Every structure is written in C-alpha cells, then in structure tokens.
Amino acid sequence: MDITDIFGTYLLLTSIPFCDxxxxxxxxxxxxWISLYNGPMVFGSSSISGYNTSIPNRKTLHLNCVERNSTFYILKSAHVFKVFGHxxxxxxxxEMAQQSDSVFQYYIRTDFDNYLNEFMKGHVKTNTSTLDEVCVPGLANEILLVRNVSLMQRSLGSMCPQIIQGYYGNITQDSTENGMCSDGYFDSCKQSTHFKLNIDENCSNxxxxxxxxxxxxxxxxxxxxYAWTDNAKLRQYSPFGFFCMNVSQADxxxxxxxxxxxxxIADNxxxxFQLQHVFATKDIGTITTDKKLESHLSSSVIxxxxxxxxxxVTCVLIFVLHWQRKRLGLHCKRRKSNEDYRFDDVATKTQDTESVQ
Known part of the structure; x- marks a missing residue:
C-alpha cells in the first residue's frame, strides 16, 4: 500500500460519524495515524474509527473511550456481538505515551483472547468493564503510532541508536544453511537517521x-x-513499511x-542475523556513494x-646539506687555485719587468 492509498483510507475513515x-x-x-500493528486509524476527541481487527467476520471496529486513568484508556466497541445468545x-x-510531534507509543494492556483472535475481552452488554478487569499491567506489547502526514511528506525520522552505528562487512544469517552472507554489509553513520542493509541473494533476496x-x-x-522503509518487496510483510527490530550486543x-x-511475538x-567486524564508526559528513565505505586507518598505522x-625527510635533508657542503668546498678549492695562479702570474711578470730594466 502506498501513500495515495493511505490518503484514500483517510477520506473513508473521516466519513464515519463519531460517537461521544x-x-x-x-x-x-x-x-x-498509522499503527505498526493495526494500520490506519482516526482518533477523534473520544473515539477511534477504523480500528482493524482480527475478530472473525469483522474487519474494523469503532471504539469509544469509556474510562481513563492517567495514561490508561478503556475502549468499548460500538458494535454489539452475538455470542451464545448474549x-x-x-x-x-x-496505555498511551507521546514521543514526538509525529510519534506516539501505545501499549495493549489486555490479554490475547484465542477465541476472538484479538487483544480484547468480551463483556455482556448489561455490564460495564472497569480498568481492573480489562487492563493487565506488565504486558509488553508496545506499538508505534505515526502521524500519516509525516509519512506522506517523508519528514519522519529520529537518530539511530549508537548500538548499530558503524560499518559491518560480516553478516551471518541465523536461518540459512551456509550462514555467511559473503557480499552483504550493514552501514549506519553517526548522527544519522538512516541505515542501509544489503544482504546478498545467498541469504535473502x-x-x-x-x-x-x-x-x-x-x-x-x-x-x-522501530524503522520504516519504502522497499516494495517488503510490503508483503508490512503494507505500510514499518518494522520492529530486536537489537542486542555481546562483545x-x-x-x-x-x-x-x-x-x-517470536514467531513473526x-x-x-549477526553483525561482526565493525571497521569504522563514521560521521555523517563522510558518507560516500560507494557500495562499501573505506575504513579509517588505525592509530598504530598512522x-x-x-x-x-x-x-x-631527514635523510633527504642530510643528503642535501652534505651535497651543498661538498659543492661549497670544491668551489673554495677552485677559487684558491685561481687566486694562486693569478699571484704567480703577477710575480712572474714583475720579475720580467725588473730584468728588462
């Protein structure tokens, strides 16, 4: 799904009336907003429209906010389901937390119901669920919400974590038989909001x-x-290009x-893969268009x-000084010989003059 599809979804969802x-x-x-887990949804003052769901025979839900405690919200479906005659x-x-103007983070604090195939809890219409009945503290299903305008304008981005900064020329994929991706590399610069992953076809195309x-x-x-890409090949896994990445480091x-x-969720x-052999940690000003960036020289090599x-340089200077001194000595010797010759010549001429007289 591309940006124009998101805009079309926006027009569709905004046509749905909100219930107080x-x-x-x-x-x-x-x-x-675009949810990494649920796709597009529209937030009103007290409701959510277009919430995609996996409940059988139901694609979307309209959810009304019925109770709030600090950052915790209880949402109730406007649709009434028939379950065993009830x-x-x-x-x-x-649980909602704002991260920036364009990013919210929310946690689903409700247990997963295998019958509903959803993180929800069914309750008969005559009763009202409370926070204690619906919210389960400690569940770690964090999901990102990204404002759709930032995605359409491609203004999304934050600094990549330090743990992945650098150039890695050794990628080992865990699920492949041969393991090593000989032509792959991972590249992320300092103070950058992007990173590049290139894995050869032996590991992943x-x-x-x-x-x-x-x-x-x-x-x-x-x-x-959480990261986003416009690689069309990956839309089969994430229609909007958002992915969650577990990152860890040992040695x-x-x-x-x-x-x-x-x-x-481990099975998704x-x-x-593993990254090894970090050759350099580069500044954003040193980014090149080469496939592989050259590494900096180590201090010992420098x-x-x-x-x-x-x-x-010292040898050259010594040679030049020696050559200059040798040349100066030869010049002085020749000059002295010339002066002796001139003195002897004058003395000879003086003797000849005296003998003539």
Whole structure:
C-alpha cells in the first residue's frame, strides 16, 4: 500500500460519524495515524474509527473511550456481538505515551483472547468493564503510532541508536544453511537517521540494498528499534513499511531480528542475523556513494606512516646539506687555485719587468 492509498483510507475513515464517549484523548492525538500493528486509524476527541481487527467476520471496529486513568484508556466497541445468545461488547485497554510531534507509543494492556483472535475481552452488554478487569499491567506489547502526514511528506525520522552505528562487512544469517552472507554489509553513520542493509541473494533476496529510516528506539526492557522503509518487496510483510527490530550486543557481535509487527511475538520473525567486524564508526559528513565505505586507518598505522615520512625527510635533508657542503668546498678549492695562479702570474711578470730594466 502506498501513500495515495493511505490518503484514500483517510477520506473513508473521516466519513464515519463519531460517537461521544465519557473520556477524551489528548488534543495531539486527533487526526489520522498509522499503527505498526493495526494500520490506519482516526482518533477523534473520544473515539477511534477504523480500528482493524482480527475478530472473525469483522474487519474494523469503532471504539469509544469509556474510562481513563492517567495514561490508561478503556475502549468499548460500538458494535454489539452475538455470542451464545448474549449481546457482547468488546473491551480493550491502551496505555498511551507521546514521543514526538509525529510519534506516539501505545501499549495493549489486555490479554490475547484465542477465541476472538484479538487483544480484547468480551463483556455482556448489561455490564460495564472497569480498568481492573480489562487492563493487565506488565504486558509488553508496545506499538508505534505515526502521524500519516509525516509519512506522506517523508519528514519522519529520529537518530539511530549508537548500538548499530558503524560499518559491518560480516553478516551471518541465523536461518540459512551456509550462514555467511559473503557480499552483504550493514552501514549506519553517526548522527544519522538512516541505515542501509544489503544482504546478498545467498541469504535473502528481499533485503538487497534496503535503506531504513529510524523512527523510535526503546531501551527499557530489551532494545527495540522501530524503522520504516519504502522497499516494495517488503510490503508483503508490512503494507505500510514499518518494522520492529530486536537489537542486542555481546562483545563485538550485534544481533538483530526483524519483525513485521510486534517485537514481543517470536514467531513473526522475518529475518535474524549477526553483525561482526565493525571497521569504522563514521560521521555523517563522510558518507560516500560507494557500495562499501573505506575504513579509517588505525592509530598504530598512522604512527608508522608518520615515522617513515619523518625518516625520509631527514635523510633527504642530510643528503642535501652534505651535497651543498661538498659543492661549497670544491668551489673554495677552485677559487684558491685561481687566486694562486693569478699571484704567480703577477710575480712572474714583475720579475720580467725588473730584468728588462
């Protein structure tokens, strides 16, 4: 799905009327957002429209905010479901946190229901669920919300984490038989909002020369990096190009796994690999268009080169000084011989004159 499809979805969702709830969302949330997990949704003052769901025979839900406690929100489906002769509303709990003008982070604080195939809880229509019944503290299903305007204008991006900064020329994919990706590399510069992953066809033909934009980094309970790419080959996994990446480091080895939606779900891993042999950590001003950027010389090599240059210059100076002194000595000797010759010549001429007289 491309940017024009998102805009079309926006027009469709904004045509859905909002129903007033009993609690309100922050003003900064109002508008169209793209969820890494649910795709596009429209936030009103007290409701969410176009919430994509996996509930059988139901594609989207309209959710009303019915209770709020600080950053926790209880949402109730406007649609009434028929379950074993009972009228049931679906409830879910979200915890919201703003990260920037264009990025919100939310946590689904409701257990996953296998029957509903969704992080929701059904409750009969005559009863109302409370925070204690719906919200489960500690669940780590963090999901990113990105304002659709920033995606359309390609103004999205934050600094990539330090853990992935550098050039790695050794990529080992965990799921391949041969393992080593001989022609692959991973490249991320200092103070950059992008990184490039290029894995050769022996390992994966999907991630060839793919540039990702860092969107948000979480380093609380496990390092999660949210990133976006416009690589069309990856839309089969994420229609809007958002991916969650688990990142960890041990000694000089960086491990990464790329997920299509939630990092906390292990079986949705698209690619898992290791990065080794970081040749350099570059500044953004040194970015080149070459496939592989040359690494900086080590300090020991620089010292050796400087010493060789110093010795060479010294030898040249000694040779020049020696040659100049030798030349000056020869010149003086010739000058003295000439002067002696002139003195002897004058003396001879004087003697000849005296003899004539």
């Amino acid at each position: 709830g009993v609690c309100s969302f922050p003003d900064e949330l109002r508008g169209v 009228e049931v509303h679906m409830y879910m709990c979200l 999907m991630f060839g020369n793919t540039t990702f934009t860092c969107v948000h980094y979480i380093d609380d309970s496990g390092s999660h990096l 000089d080895v960086v491990r990464m796994s790329i997920h299509s939606d939630l990092c906390s 891993t698209i690619l898992s 010292v050796v080169i400087a010493l060789v240059v110093f010795i060479s």
